[in-house]
Amino acid sequence: MNLLPENFERLSALTDGQLPEDEEVQTLDWLAHDEDAQSSWNTYHLLGEVMRSGVATCPDRDAAFMQRMNAALAKESIQPLQIDAIKNEAIQARPQDFSAIKGIKTPAANDAFIHWRWVGGLAALLAVVVVSWQGLSAGLDQGAAPQLAQVIVPTRQSVAALPLVVARDETPVMIRDPQLDAFLSAHKQFGGTSAFQKPSGFLSNAVFEGDAR
Amino acid sequence: MTEQPFPTEPPKDSDSDALLVQRAVAGDQHAYGLLVVKYQRRIQRLIGRMVRDVDLVEDIAQETFIRAYRALHQFRGDAQFYTWLYRIAINTAKKFLGDLQRDRTVFGTDFKLDSEKDETYSPRNEPTTLETPESVLAAKEIAAAVNAALAALPEDLRQALTLREIEGLNYEEIADMMNCPIGTVRSRIFRAREAVSAKVKPMLEKQTDKRW
Numbered sequence: 043m044n045l046l047p048e049n050f051e052r053l054s055a056l057t058d059g060q061l062p063e064d065e066e067v068q069t070l071d072w073l074a075h076d077e078d079a080q081s082s083w084n085t086y087h088l089l090g091e092v093m094r095s096g097v098a099t100c101p102d103r104d105a106a107f108m109q110r111m112n113a114a115l116a117k118e119s120i121q122p123l124q125i126d127a128i129k130n131e132a133i134q135a136r137p138q139d140f141s142a143i144k145g146i147k148t149p150a151a152n153d154a155f156i157h158w159r160w161v162g163g164l165a166a167l168l169a170v171v172v173v174s175w176q177g178l179s180a181g182l183d184q185g186a187a188p189q190l191a192q193v194i195v196p197t198r199q200s201v202a203a204l205p206l207v208v209a210r211d212e213t214p215v216m217i218r219d220p221q222l223d224a225f226l227s228a229h230k231q232f233g234g235t236s237a238f239q240k241p242s243g244f245l246s247n248a249v250f251e252g253d254a255r
Numbered sequence: 256m257t258e259q260p261f262p263t264e265p266p267k268d269s270d271s272d273a274l275l276v277q278r279a280v281a282g283d284q285h286a287y288g289l290l291v292v293k294y295q296r297r298i299q300r301l302i303g304r305m306v307r308d309v310d311l312v313e314d315i316a317q318e319t320f321i322r323a324y325r326a327l328h329q330f331r332g333d334a335q336f337y338t339w340l341y342r343i344a345i346n347t348a349k350k351f352l353g354d355l356q357r358d359r360t361v362f363g364t365d366f367k368l369d370s371e372k373d374e375t376y377s378p379r380n381e382p383t384t385l386e387t388p389e390s391v392l393a394a395k396e397i398a399a400a401v402n403a404a405l406a407a408l409p410e411d412l413r414q415a416l417t418l419r420e421i422e423g424l425n426y427e428e429i430a431d432m433m434n435c436p437i438g439t440v441r442s443r444i445f446r447a448r449e450a451v452s453a454k455v456k457p458m459l460e461k462q463t464d465k466r467w
Contacts, residue, residue, distance in 0.1 A: 050445065050449065051441065051442065051445040054441070054444060054445035054448050054449075055426075055441050055444075055445070056271050057271075057293075057448075058419060058425070058426070058444070059270050059271045059272070059425075060425060060426045060441065061271065063270075066270070066271065066274055067274075070271075070274065070275070070278070070286070073289065074283070074285050074286065074289075080289075080292075081456065082452065083289060083292060083293075084292050084459075085448075085452045085455060085456055085459065086448050086452070087292060087293050087296070088296065088397075088401075088455070088459075089401060089420070089448060089451050089452065089455070090420045091296040091297060091300070092397070092398050092401040092402075093401070093405070093416075093417070093420045093421055094420060094421060095300055096398065097394065097398055098394045098395070098397040098398040098401065099296050099299065099394055100390035100391070100393050100394045101393060101397065101458075101459045102390065102393070103309075103313070103390060104295070104296075107295060107313055107316070107317070108288070108291065108292065108295075110313075110317060111288070111291050111295075111317060111320060112288060114317060114321055115284050115287065115288070115321070115324060116284070118284075118321065118324055118325065
């Protein structure tokens with residue numbers, strides 16, 4: 043038990059947060075283990091509350107409250123500060139540090155505005171619609187009854203009999219089917235034109251032209 | 256429910272609070288207990304403006320301190336500890352009251368919202384429920400003893416203590432106002448506290464046979 047007045051004066055200054063830093067640690071250590079210091083700590087704060095509010099709390103309720111608090115705190119565990127500090131620092135650093143981390147894809151600046159997958163899908167669908175429209179429109183424009191294409195269903199025998207011509211050059215290799223080539227030649231007038239009988243250059247590029255073209 | 260305004264009582268002692276928080280985060284629960292002792296009455300008074308049942312006030316206050324303890328590692332120290340604690344208390348009280356609203360049997364007696372708008376509201380004028388007459392009397396006796404001891408203080412001691420506890424000035428500001436050295440301010444405040452404590456401590460120890 044340390045009843046030196048200067049210790050209690052330091053405690054009074056600590057109550058006000060006005061104790062010099064070099065005295066704080068020592069006073070807190072003393073306060074942590076000395077019952078008289080703890081009693082004075084409680085009384086100093088009680089005094090301040092009475093002065094500010096004009097009312098006091100009941101001492102036995104205060105004591106009971108502290109007992110319940112101590113019991114509740116004893117069941118709690120607190121995470122060490124270092125772990126959380128590191129975690130928080132890592133979380134804060136992550137958004138600015140993408141470029142330094144391999145394997146992490148930096149999102150494009152306009153990703154929030156344009157969904158490129160949707161654009162690709164729509165483009166493919168549009169191409170199919172245009173091709174289909176050309177085929178139908180050309181048939182209707184010519185005023186002829188729609189001709190049913192004579193589909194030659196290749197049998198195993200026919201397929202086996204047909205030689206396959208493989209293009210061998212720098213362009214991507216395509217395995218040619220003579221039956222397909224014959225079909226294309228028969229319907230050559232439908233290729234390379236739009237619904238308005240105007241050249242559609244990009245579609246002509248979409249077909250592989252054989253020697254017959 | 257409208258939000259409570261920020262606290263107007265500035266306990267300008269954030270340095271010691273920060274030190275206690277550091278110790279508490281490092282595992283010193285006793286350090287946190289010192290913070291509880293320091294702020295429990297203030298927090299209970301705050302909650303008491305929203306809740307009349309004294310048992311419920313204490314429950315909410317306890318929950319406030321438990322929540323603050325669990326979140327202590329998140330306290331950055333860029334604001335005062337009491338400000339941070341104040342926010343937790345308000346949110347905790349709101350949650351409790353929200354849960355109570357579902358139980359209509361306690362709606363009318365356990366809380367009232369008028370205190371926020373009633374400028375004449377004072378905890379002094381509002382009796383709390385479920386307090387025993389003995390505890391009410393004990394609290395009144397302690398308050399009376401404090402006021403009597405303050406009135407009996409020499410003027411310089413009373414002035415120094417009043418400037419610190421009610422006006423919230425730091426020692427340097429008090430020294431400027433009283434035209435004396437900071438060390439004298441520190442000594443006067445200490446002597447004032449000791450003089451009042453000498454009258455109050457016996458009453459505190461008499462009321463309870465247990466140490467706080």
